Amino acid sequence: MKRIYMDYSATTPVDKEVIDEMAPYFGKYFGNPSSIHSFGRDAYDAIEKSRSKIADILNADADEIIFTSGGTESDNLGIMGVAYLNKDKRKRKGNNIITSSIEHPAVLETCKYLEKQGFNIKYLPVDKYGLIRIEDLEEAISKDTFLITIMYANNEIGTIEPINEIGKIANKYDVLFHTDGVQAVCKTPIDVKKLNIDLLSISSHKIYGPKGVGALYIRKGVKIRSLTHGGGQEKGLRSSTYNTTGIVGLGKACELGKIRLKEDMSQLKYLRDELIKNTLKIELSYLNGHPIKRLVNNANFCFEAIEGESLNMMLDEKGIASATGSACSSKNLQASHVLTAIGLNPEKAHGSLRLTLGRENTERDIKYIDNVLPDVVENLRKLSPLWDR
Amino acid sequence: MADIYTEKVKDHFFNPRNVGEIKDADGVGTVGNPTCGDVMTVYIKVKNDKIKDIKFKTYGCAAAIASSSIGTEIVKGKTLDEAMKLSRDDIANELGGLPAIKMHCSNLFSDAIRKAIKDYRKRIK
Ligand SMILES: Cc1ncc(COP(=O)(O)O)c(C=O)c1O
Ligand SMILES: [Zn+2]
Numbered sequence: 001m002k003r004i005y006m007d008y009s010a011t012t013p014v015d016k017e018v019i020d021e022m023a024p025y026f027g028k029y030f031g032n033p034s035s036i037h038s039f040g041r042d043a044y045d046a047i048e049k050s051r052s053k054i055a056d057i058l059n060a061d062a063d064e065i066i067f068t069s070g071g072t073e074s075d076n077l078g079i080m081g082v083a084y085l086n087k088d089k090r091k092r093k094g095n096n097i098i099t100s101s102i103e104h105p106a107v108l109e110t111c112k113y114l115e116k117q118g119f120n121i122k123y124l125p126v127d128k129y130g131l132i133r134i135e136d137l138e139e140a141i142s143k144d145t146f147l148i149t150i151m152y153a154n155n156e157i158g159t160i161e162p163i164n165e166i167g168k169i170a171n172k173y174d175v176l177f178h179t180d181g182v183q184a185v186c187k188t189p190i191d192v193k194k195l196n197i198d199l200l201s202i203s204s205h206k207i208y209g210p211k212g213v214g215a216l217y218i219r220k221g222v223k224i225r226s227l228t229h230g231g232g233q234e235k236g237l238r239s240s241t242y243n244t245t246g247i248v249g250l251g252k253a254c255e256l257g258k259i260r261l262k263e264d265m266s267q268l269k270y271l272r273d274e275l276i277k278n279t280l281k282i283e284l285s286y287l288n289g290h291p292i293k294r295l296v297n298n299a300n301f302c303f304e305a306i307e308g309e310s311l312n313m314m315l316d317e318k319g320i321a322s323a324t325g326s327a328c329s330s331k332n333l334q335a336s337h338v339l340t341a342i343g344l345n346p347e348k349a350h351g352s353l354r355l356t357l358g359r360e361n362t363e364r365d366i367k368y369i370d371n372v373l374p375d376v377v378e379n380l381r382k383l384s385p386l387w388d389r
Numbered sequence: 390m391a392d393i394y395t396e397k398v399k400d401h402f403f404n405p406r407n408v409g410e411i412k413d414a415d416g417v418g419t420v421g422n423p424t425c426g427d428v429m430t431v432y433i434k435v436k437n438d439k440i441k442d443i444k445f446k447t448y449g450c451a452a453a454i455a456s457s458s459i460g461t462e463i464v465k466g467k468t469l470d471e472a473m474k475l476s477r478d479d480i481a482n483e484l485g486g487l488p489a490i491k492m493h494c495s496n497l498f499s500d501a502i503r504k505a506i507k508d509y510r511k512r513i514k
Contacts, residue, residue: 328427328494346426383454
């Protein structure tokens with residue numbers, strides 16, 4: 001059976017060119033980048049080249065990039081690193097952090113952890129599209145606020161937040177601005193200088209790079225406290241021997257992402273809009289997230305009277321890989337906090353379907369979904385006591 | 390996600406038995422699962438104190454649908470007292486096990502069948 005992957009926001013395959021770029025660094029150039037000898041220097045050079053490539057897609061400078069183990073660590077390091085340093089320098093700022101209610105757990109759980117340690121966290125609500133309101137942000141800022149952390153684009157519903165305006169507010173009130181860019185990088189142009197972003201998290205496996213590697217952009221002059229203690233790599237901010245292969249892969253993925261950005265965006269947007277148009281023909285189906293301010297690869301729907309995990313499994317049986325925010329498929333049996341935050345009641349959130357597109361998807365895939373999805377929805381509705389027509 | 394389920398769960402999920410409604414049912418039971426939002430309705434026909442026919446409709450995850458389907462197979466032909474005793478563990482066992490987090494989904498059927506039997510007994514009083 002033909003299989004169609006439509007879960008690119010969960011993870012992506014590693015690009016063939018990325019694999020080729022990484023390959024020599026397992027064996028031939030295995031040296032420790034911190035070593036003085038030529039083996040070390042070979043690896044060191046590759047790492048610095050990769051750093052430049054990452055900086056390049058953000059319009060940052062190479063020395064503003066720190067390597068990490070992924071998006072989660074970048075979020076943890078960015079937020080806690082700023083928070084712990086700020087705690088020491090109480091004289092300057094208070095202890096308030098502003099975030100949104102739809103962040104990825106990597107940010108939300110970090111904020112909750114800090115809350116337990118006495119930090120004050122304000123969770124901004126979002127509108128029905130998942131957008132924070134700039135007025136809410138400005139109102140939430142007090143002299144105690146030292147950090148705003150609001151995601152660039154949401155991983156479930158694809159909504160792109162008003163980053164430009166948030167950056168302006170952060171600048172106006174002299175507050176640091178961290179953004180989780182994990183889903184946005186390589187899917188939308190990002191200029192950290194123009195957008196006034198102080199810290200930005202990147203994950204490699206969402207952009208056709210290998211898993212287990214990421215980066216944190218830290219604007220020059222922004223100080224953070226390290227969370228790992230050891231050999232002092234990455235200016236002492238992230239000790240541990242370099243993951244050379246991973247870093248080389250991330251660098252190549254960014255380079256390719258930059259070259260292909262325009263083409264990727266227009267192709268994905270076209271497919272996404274076809275998918276949305278087709279799917280909304282299904283009776284009592286709804287699009288979640290913003291119609292325009294959304295990631296080019298994200299489509300998220302609700303179907304009345306059916307449950308998301310069942311839908312995922314039925315689609316999987318037809319070869320289509322998808323995701324859901326249903327309570328039934330979550331570890332805590334809670335409906336997705338994102339879908340709840342945009343105002344969906346638990347029953348509606350129960351019936352959500354996320355399809356996220358990527359480079360391998362074609363128009364034929366979209367047609368196949370259009371052939372399969374209406375029947376799958378209808379069959380599940382026939383089973384449902386909530387569907388009476 | 391799919392691979393956490395046994396073949397038997399998948400069989401009952403993809404080919405659920407006894408789906409539908411019984412228009413002139415002798416007893417009907419609808420239960421909602423407060424834990425995750427799943428809902429099930431079961432319809433029974435009763436003859437000589439036995440479940441002669443049974444149909445169900447379920448809104449929920451694969452575990453909920455498979456539990457409903459296998460539950461109807463288990464109780465069909467059984468006496469009402471026997472059906473009343475069916476526990477969620479019986480259903481999970483019959484399915485070859487359910488993931489721990491999904492155990493609550495198998496409550497759905499045992500609760501619904503009890504409700505349907507009570508409904509029947511109330512009607513014949
Ligand atoms: C918005 C967002 N932030 C953070 C992460 C975590 O990234 P990683 O898997 O690299 O730790 C993800 C991935 O699921 C994500 O979508
Ligand atoms: Zn369930």
